[in-house]
Amino acid sequence: MSIAGQLNPPTRLLLGPGPSDVHPRVLTAMATPLLGHLDPQFLVLMNETQDMLRQAFRTSNQLTFPVSATGMAGMETCVVNLVEPGDKIVVCVKGFFGGRIVEVAERAGADITRLDCPWGQVFNLDAIRDTLKKVRPKVLAIVQAETSTGAWQPIQELGKLCHEHDALLLVDSVTALGCVPLEVDAWEIDAVYSCTQKGLSCPPGLSPVTFSPRAVEAIAKRKTKVQSWYLDVTMVQRYWGADRFYHHTAPITMIYALREGLRIVLEEGLEARWQRHLRNHRALKAGLEAMGLEYSAAAGHQLPQLNAVKIPAGVDDLKARGQLLTEFGIEVGGGLGDFKGKVWRIGLMGHNSRPNCVVQVLAALEHCLLKQGCKVQPGAGVAAANKVYAA
Amino acid sequence: MSIAGQLNPPTRLLLGPGPSDVHPRVLTAMATPLLGHLDPQFLVLMNETQDMLRQAFRTSNQLTFPVSATGMAGMETCVVNLVEPGDKIVVCVKGFFGGRIVEVAERAGADITRLDCPWGQVFNLDAIRDTLKKVRPKVLAIVQAETSTGAWQPIQELGKLCHEHDALLLVDSVTALGCVPLEVDAWEIDAVYSCTQKGLSCPPGLSPVTFSPRAVEAIAKRKTKVQSWYLDVTMVQRYWGADRFYHHTAPITMIYALREGLRIVLEEGLEARWQRHLRNHRALKAGLEAMGLEYSAAAGHQLPQLNAVKIPAGVDDLKARGQLLTEFGIEVGGGLGDFKGKVWRIGLMGHNSRPNCVVQVLAALEHCLLKQGCKVQPGAGVAAANKVYAA
Numbered sequence: 001m002s003i004a005g006q007l008n009p010p011t012r013l014l015l016g017p018g019p020s021d022v023h024p025r026v027l028t029a030m031a032t033p034l035l036g037h038l039d040p041q042f043l044v045l046m047n048e049t050q051d052m053l054r055q056a057f058r059t060s061n062q063l064t065f066p067v068s069a070t071g072m073a074g075m076e077t078c079v080v081n082l083v084e085p086g087d088k089i090v091v092c093v094k095g096f097f098g099g100r101i102v103e104v105a106e107r108a109g110a111d112i113t114r115l116d117c118p119w120g121q122v123f124n125l126d127a128i129r130d131t132l133k134k135v136r137p138k139v140l141a142i143v144q145a146e147t148s149t150g151a152w153q154p155i156q157e158l159g160k161l162c163h164e165h166d167a168l169l170l171v172d173s174v175t176a177l178g179c180v181p182l183e184v185d186a187w188e189i190d191a192v193y194s195c196t197q198k199g200l201s202c203p204p205g206l207s208p209v210t211f212s213p214r215a216v217e218a219i220a221k222r223k224t225k226v227q228s229w230y231l232d233v234t235m236v237q238r239y240w241g242a243d244r245f246y247h248h249t250a251p252i253t254m255i256y257a258l259r260e261g262l263r264i265v266l267e268e269g270l271e272a273r274w275q276r277h278l279r280n281h282r283a284l285k286a287g288l289e290a291m292g293l294e295y296s297a298a299a300g301h302q303l304p305q306l307n308a309v310k311i312p313a314g315v316d317d318l319k320a321r322g323q324l325l326t327e328f329g330i331e332v333g334g335g336l337g338d339f340k341g342k343v344w345r346i347g348l349m350g351h352n353s354r355p356n357c358v359v360q361v362l363a364a365l366e367h368c369l370l371k372q373g374c375k376v377q378p379g380a381g382v383a384a385a386n387k388v389y390a391a
Numbered sequence: 392m393s394i395a396g397q398l399n400p401p402t403r404l405l406l407g408p409g410p411s412d413v414h415p416r417v418l419t420a421m422a423t424p425l426l427g428h429l430d431p432q433f434l435v436l437m438n439e440t441q442d443m444l445r446q447a448f449r450t451s452n453q454l455t456f457p458v459s460a461t462g463m464a465g466m467e468t469c470v471v472n473l474v475e476p477g478d479k480i481v482v483c484v485k486g487f488f489g490g491r492i493v494e495v496a497e498r499a500g501a502d503i504t505r506l507d508c509p510w511g512q513v514f515n516l517d518a519i520r521d522t523l524k525k526v527r528p529k530v531l532a533i534v535q536a537e538t539s540t541g542a543w544q545p546i547q548e549l550g551k552l553c554h555e556h557d558a559l560l561l562v563d564s565v566t567a568l569g570c571v572p573l574e575v576d577a578w579e580i581d582a583v584y585s586c587t588q589k590g591l592s593c594p595p596g597l598s599p600v601t602f603s604p605r606a607v608e609a610i611a612k613r614k615t616k617v618q619s620w621y622l623d624v625t626m627v628q629r630y631w632g633a634d635r636f637y638h639h640t641a642p643i644t645m646i647y648a649l650r651e652g653l654r655i656v657l658e659e660g661l662e663a664r665w666q667r668h669l670r671n672h673r674a675l676k677a678g679l680e681a682m683g684l685e686y687s688a689a690a691g692h693q694l695p696q697l698n699a700v701k702i703p704a705g706v707d708d709l710k711a712r713g714q715l716l717t718e719f720g721i722e723v724g725g726g727l728g729d730f731k732g733k734v735w736r737i738g739l740m741g742h743n744s745r746p747n748c749v750v751q752v753l754a755a756l757e758h759c760l761l762k763q764g765c766k767v768q769p770g771a772g773v774a775a776a777n778k779v780y781a782a
Contacts, residue, residue, distance in 0.1 A: 019427060031421055036403065040716075107618055203425060249461050252410060253413075253645075257644075259395060263394055
């Protein structure tokens with residue numbers, strides 16, 4: 001028998017693609033003793049969490065709740081509930097996570113039309129309109145904030161366009177919620193999934209989802225049962241709804257965390273939060289560019305919360321990130337899929353979208369680049385960032 | 392906009408069917424700041440957690456990990472990975488959760504043979520042997536600790552029996568792990584799922600599973616992909632295995648919790664833990680019977696960690712449980728399915744299998760029964776329990 005030692009992880013600053021650091025108030029909430037998952041007082045907390053989640057999503061959708069699993073389960077929840085075997089789905093792929101939707105839809109037996117655009121780019125409405133006209137799908141799926149490339153897909157007009165073609169719009173907002181504008185009702189989005197460990201500054205473990213009345217109607221008209229029992233929203237909604245029908249045991253502590261995370265988001269206000277993410281992004285971007293680094297996402301479509309930059313020629317990816325981690329305790333993300341070994345992904349998400357995070361990562365990165373012989377003007381990164389803050 | 396108030400749940404003692412109270416050390420562990428889910432130091436914690444989980448399961452199975460979702464997702468993980476559409480499965484149903492396995496297997500397209508026995512009873516080997524001979528299934532599924540009835544199914548001989556008939560044995564140990572003996576290797580069990588919020592005294596949110604080499608081989612031989620992307624163990628094992636292939640973001644804080652919970656289990660030692668559960672059960676049982684309450688599970692097959700007793704005639708179920716909750720802060724469980732309104736379920740699980748929990752619930756229950764006009768001799772329950780402790 002061997003028993004592990006006391007939990008004693010090193011101190012990190014999580015500036016990768018997520019998880020991001022948990023807000024201290026959320027950590028404290030997680031040390032709160034449990035209520036039973038059917039306790040009348042816990043049901044109040046569930047209602048409050050749903051209510052605040054609707055505000056964060058900017059929706060009045062009744063069917064809004066956190067799936068009791070991580071973001072990828074939220075993706076699967078949306079796909080397997082909206083799609084029956086043989087149903088047509090158009091999946092817009094501009095990075096790793098669009099590809100994931102294809103994989104999940106394949107397992108749901110969907111008839112898939114895959115629309116590709118180069119990694120780092122975003123789709124324009126015309127390409128999507130043409131495909132909708134030609135394919136006439138039940139669902140069109142797209143990623144708002146593509147975590148693998150840092151590209152920010154405009155989606156304001158997409159819901160209307162989909163509805164003109166009798167399609168439902170499914171949006172992946174895993175890296176978007178709580179960081180950049182997302183207006184579920186105003187933009188006519190039918191289904192959204194997100195996560196807790198990025199813009200909401202909670203630990204990973206839940207996937208907030210919301211379904212429009214139009215999506216709920218489509219689900220009600222299914223001819224077959226949803227293939228996943230655990231992710232079947234028609235049952236889960238009875239658990240989260242008025243009749244509190246026992247389905248599974250809610251992850252109580254994670255609900256405490258999400259509730260606290262949402263309180264913090266709403267106390268700040270969504271608009272203020274989005275502005276804060278933009279401001280810190282501008283400072284980081286000025287600093288990175290002053291150090292000669294180039295963004296991999298197209299100009300005008302760069303996510304403030306996820307800054308993907310090309311690794312300079314001659315720089316050893318693992319060595320640089322290893323040094324950041326061990327000497328500075330800072331985690332930044334490597335590339336994923338096609339971008340593996342080619343980009344770094346620097347996240348400024350939720351609580352971590354702060355000036356001190358920006359200057360720390362710029363200073364540490366400068367050290368690592370100099371160490372590898374890059375031509376970086378010492379101090380240029382931090383100076384450029386501070387110039388933005390001074391403006 | 393409306394923001395919920397500060398998290399401030401009332402104090403509870405959770406003596407229902409789960410969740411049970413979280414051990415204070417686990418609560419503290421959950422307030423620990425995050426490591427990234429691919430941080431080398433987090434990978435060490437994952438390995439340690441897997442290693443301790445194997446010890447708790449008494450197995451050397453390589454494929455042992457916590458599913459990133461609650462116990463019901465563990466059930467679905469086992470079923471959808473072991474069973475392809477058309478595969479034969481025998482499901483032994485002696486309560487609510489056996490019925491759940493049937494529902495999940497239906498959605499997996501299994502060819503199901505349902506074997507029933509009365510609620511509160513357990514299966515004998517002969518009935519199972521006959522069915523195995525007749526049906527020749529790929530999988531036989533059974534619940535070790537049926538949470539709806541409190542019945543304790545002997546399973547020591549079942550693995551051997553299944554293997555003599557070329558079937559895999561799938562066991563639901565949701566309410567068993569960490570409370571009563573479970574010897575995965577010695578008993579030749581091929582797949583087990585459990586949860587964190589009962590015998591392990593962690594919050595709900597993960598489902599520990601383990602698969603024998605025989606089960607892994609059966610999964611490798613599948614002709615179709617597992618219908619659930621999220622729960623596909625062939626991918627999840629690459630994430631938890633040596634190559635650390637990105638699949639989803641592990642619920643880091645819940646892994647911290649499970650790791651701490653397992654440390655506590657192993658520090659106590661499994662045999663000592665099982666003995667402790669038996670001792671406190673005997674005391675509670677003596678007390679309940681002294682108060683005139685009758686167990687609903689058959690004699691000789693009553694779970695120490697889940698004491699299901701018949702609600703005395705004339706007693707208002709909701710009123711009594713409401714009074715326990717609001718006056719004493721004690722949660723006990725109501726009945727489920729066929730037993731709704733007919734039984735109370737009193738859990739003494741993990742950290743909550745303690746003498747002070749036993750005497751509290753006996754004293755509080757006495758008060759509630761007297762209030763409803765039951766003929767209970769004041770003090771008899773606590774006296775009977777203390778007599779057991781004195782022995």
